[in-house]
Amino acid sequence: MKRRQLMGYAGAGLATAFLTNLGSALQADAQSSGLSVQWLGHTCFLLTGSGVKILVNPFRTVGCTAGYRSPKVAADLVMISSQLLDEGAVDGLPGKPKLIYEPGVYEFQGIKFQGIAVDHDRKGGKQFGVNTAWSWKQGGINILHLGGAAAPISVEQKILMGRPDVAFIPVGGSSKAYNAQEAKQAVEILNPKLVIPTHYRTQAADASKCEISPVDNFLNLMQGITVRRSNSDTISISPGNLPENSVIQTLSYKF
Template sequence: MKRRNFIGYAGAGLSTAIFSTLVSHVEANAQSSGVSVQWLGHTCFLFTGGGKRILVNPFRTVGCTAKYRPPRVTADLVLISSQLLDEGAVDGLPGNPKLVFTPGAYEFQGMKLQGIATDHDRKGGKQFGVNTVWKWMQGGVNILHLGGAAAPISIEQKILMGRPDVLLIPVGGSDKAYTAEEAKQAIAVLNPKLVIPTHYRTQAADPQTCNITPVDDFLTLMQGTPVRRSSSDTISIKSGDLSDSTAIQVLTYKF
């Protein structure tokens, strides 16, 4: 099915421009004000900056997300990595946000976005299909959200992804997302300035059905990389404040 048949899914329309050349970098605004990143649980984050609010991967509260609050926040644009319930549940979102969930190059209110297709499992996509990695620049910060990536990053994908200022990466494993070791390998490939781990076990999990591991398993594996633990679910980021070497930022969900 062609991309135009997907845009407008769940009743949300999106005016898009499809670019003939896929770009791997977007120029930063020299007068950027930065971006606020709020963790809403699992792989769901709200990015606020540059006059826009972008919501990524709203979920249904079941399994590993059972005790999180439904992420029904106001946003201008919603990006989802797949239509699985833990990263693509858009029912009940307030307002009329624009929605994109297929790979490709887009423009939204002057902002360029790139959706990059990767496998959502270790079987060439045969089990869970395509995962869409989202790349964009907001408030002068180059953001890369890997969604539910499970396969190694190819050379072609790395070219499209570039070097992110902020990388959001799954670390808890399962059949449809990176294990801690796989996440470490992807970080070595992408060399981000700041890593925000996602998709790991918290007290929100239903212990009978959730099979992902805690973030501490990943942090132990990444010994030697600076780790910042915030007591908040939100962090403000400016590109100029980031070190050139990789650091890890762990946010705290407010139950």
């Protein structure tokens, strides 16, 4: 019997629906290796590969994200880490993308997703609840998006996460995400091949309503690790050009 997956439609808020027979038959060319990663601000990225467009953590433009454009882009699947405004604003997205937002195992168009519960604060989840970190393989690349993780990664969580090829890790601190030192510890635990920092202060921030720190606070801690700074908001990644040892990759937002 096929496992039923709990998913919803982003265009209908967070109403859920049970869906079966999600159509795992993809053409061979759609499974070709390679991944395009576009940074849309904060922890929001559009990942294109394996014939699928995946949008992670669309946000509302307020506070630390006030100066970004609204990330209302077309996608087949939307994943959010929580229902907070900076990583779970799904109203108004174009089309009818599927939505997943709770920890668990899902399948969509031949891709399996693991949602892993991590506390969204340093108080056992009592302040901001559960953050969902997402792990999946797309375009031949093992991906981990930690969302707004704030608690250390446990042994059990590490087993589910494995060793990512690409890890999106929050670095800017605040009461609901890793600060620079905590992000460094996550890198040491996960040992990803490529680290893409997220959740840090940029010129998009409303100065009076944003308490997160710039990415350089994290980069300055990571002595001895290569840092690649792209002048674009988009990079292409293929299994053949992944570094063996951890490299930090930053992207540039087009204001």
